[in-house]
Ligand SMILES: [Zn+2]
């Protein structure tokens with residue numbers, strides 16, 4: 612079968628829109644028609660060489676909602692016609708973590724930048740016959756994809772696809788960081804550094820947790836305005852020492868209970884750490900380029916202030932549990948999804964979409980496909 616796809620061939624170059632060949636699904640795999648896929652910053656990090664992947668060519672795209680068209684003989688619980696969200700970390704079901712229900716920590720997650728399917732083989736070829744990888748074992752910047760059932764969560768048919776795509780990555784990453792990683796409690800204070808796709812969802816996650824003070828920090832003024840619509844009580848256009856001073860000014864000199872580093876950890880982690888109250892949490896939700904191998908935090912300061920620095924991928928909870936729960940919160944009106952989408956694009960407009968992201972024009976751009 613043929614599929615139009617956006618193929619990553621060279622670091623620093625635009626992705627190229629090509630027809631690729633897609634092989635039929637293996638026994639544990641499904642063929643899906645992609646309906647919507649978000650323009651997450653992670654794919655952009657790959658295009659720019661800041662997050663290295665093991666091979667090119669590779670189809671990027673990992674924040675997708677889709678319709679199942681065909682299932683392999685050993686697939687259980689997924690049928691043609693099902694609406695699904697694809698997960699960027701598979702839940703293999705067999706490893707140490709999956710057996711505990713911690714699919715966000717699945718051992719197979721270490722291979723999502725490699726290119727092959729979960730079983731180690733390829734389903735995509737370019738017109739020269741060369742194997743084409745699939746980022747996150749998904750490769751959703753394409754009309755169709757073949758993915759393992761470990762990467763599939765079936766959802767209700769009432770959710771519009773563009774909104775469903777958002778709960779594949781940005782929404783659980785942000786909301787979960789507040790709810791499951793930091794465990795923000797009613798009345799707590801929160802700082803969110805970087806109010807893009809992840810950060811805005813930390814803001815709404817903190818609101819869902821009942822945080823009393825939610826300080827949004829960004830250097831793009833429009834994002835501070837958006838953050839207020841998602842529940843931020845204060846907006847701070849500052850970075851570095853000025854950010855620390857501003858946060859202390861808003862918290863009686865104490866600092867926040869929880870700080871979230873949602874952009875550029877090399878430059879934002881130390882200010883976020885110092886804007887956090889003694890005994891508080893600092894949660895990193897953003898990628899750091901592979902070339903940065905250390906961030907300096909004075910160990911004595913860490914010890915005496917008794918703060919915790921923690922990472923959160925996928926909001927530190929299984930996407931299998933989180934995705935249905937987040938969609939339930941959308942149905943009751945507690946979780947904003949529509950408001951996250953700034954613009955939609957066609958598949959051939961992906962490079963323009965990322966230019967808009969880079970320019971700070973988008974909270975989330977989403978590629979939508981016609982029928
Ligand atoms: Zn993502």
Ligand SMILES: [Zn+2]
Nearest residue numbers: 703706709717
């Ligand atoms: Zn696993």
